[in-house]
Amino acid sequence: MDFLRRRGGGASGSAGGAEKPAKSAAPAASRPIIPEEVNAEDHQVRLSYAAKSSEGVRLGSGREAKAELAGMIGSLAKTPVEVVDPREMDTGQASPSIIRTAEAQAWLAAHGSASPITRHALFVLEMLDAIDPAYETFACALLDGSTDPAGYPDFSAVVGGVAAHWDESTGDLIVRAIVAWGGRGTRGDTDREATRILSALFRNILESGRAMGLVDAGRPMIGGGLAVVSCPHCGFSSAGQRALYCPKCGMRMVRG
Numbered sequence: 001m002d003f004l005r006r007r008g009g010g011a012s013g014s015a016g017g018a019e020k021p022a023k024s025a026a027p028a029a030s031r032p033i034i035p036e037e038v039n040a041e042d043h044q045v046r047l048s049y050a051a052k053s054s055e056g057v058r059l060g061s062g063r064e065a066k067a068e069l070a071g072m073i074g075s076l077a078k079t080p081v082e083v084v085d086p087r088e089m090d091t092g093q094a095s096p097s098i099i100r101t102a103e104a105q106a107w108l109a110a111h112g113s114a115s116p117i118t119r120h121a122l123f124v125l126e127m128l129d130a131i132d133p134a135y136e137t138f139a140c141a142l143l144d145g146s147t148d149p150a151g152y153p154d155f156s157a158v159v160g161g162v163a164a165h166w167d168e169s170t171g172d173l174i175v176r177a178i179v180a181w182g183g184r185g186t187r188g189d190t191d192r193e194a195t196r197i198l199s200a201l202f203r204n205i206l207e208s209g210r211a212m213g214l215v216d217a218g219r220p221m222i223g224g225g226l227a228v229v230s231c232p233h234c235g236f237s238s239a240g241q242r243a244l245y246c247p248k249c250g251m252r253m254v255r256g
């Protein structure tokens with residue numbers, strides 16, 4: 001303490017400097033006793049998100065089939081079906097993560113005008129890496145449960161529908177049933193209800209009249225810096241060595 005005082009006084013050498021030691025001495029006199037442990041107030045939130053998706057179904061005459069995606073949700077939809085086309089020129093940087101501002105801005109530019117139900121569904125599905133709107137088309141509606149007055153699904157509401165992309169080797173349309181739910185809470189029966197809805201959606205896809213068979217869910221690889229082929233129609237770049245068709249628009253790819 002003596003050392004600090006001397007230094008403070010010596011540096012200024014003015015009347016103001018002489019007051020300083022008196023000021024700093026006052027709080028030191030009333031310094032509280034340091035406790036063994038801090039008296040902490042806890043703040044916590046438990047969030048729970050989940051999704052389920054089916055195998056992919058290969059559809060014949062894909063061009064026309066794509067127009068039928070909304071119809072595949074059919075009577076399961078409790079709200080009008082919204083069809084979300086793949087994001088324009090997205091190289092995978094858009095993300096619904098508010099603290100990653102550049103990614104969040106790209107995401108809002110793409111989906112900010114979608115309905116609260118669709119935004120909730122995309123938020124959950126993208127966070128769980130269950131969908132990739134960089135090349136997938138998504139038809140979405142509220143499938144079970146309810147929304148709050150602002151139109152956002154509550155934690156036990158099931159949202160989703162079908163997701164589609166073009167097979168990179170054959171150019172066929174591949175459609176999956178996909179559902180999601182979650183938020184600040186969980187209910188024991190949501191998982192069971194989601195499975196029931198997923199099965200019904202999957203049946204709808206198979207019964208669409210164009211189903212040619214099932215495909216295992218090998219998803220296209222987005223190129224970015226590693227692109228070996230790119231689409232001359234929509235600009236999508238793929239890292240798939242044998243990609244012949246664009247998973248985003250279904251047109252022929254060209255070797256880069």
Ligand SMILES: [Zn+2]
Pocket residue numbers: 231232233234235236246247248249250251
């Ligand atoms: Zn394309």
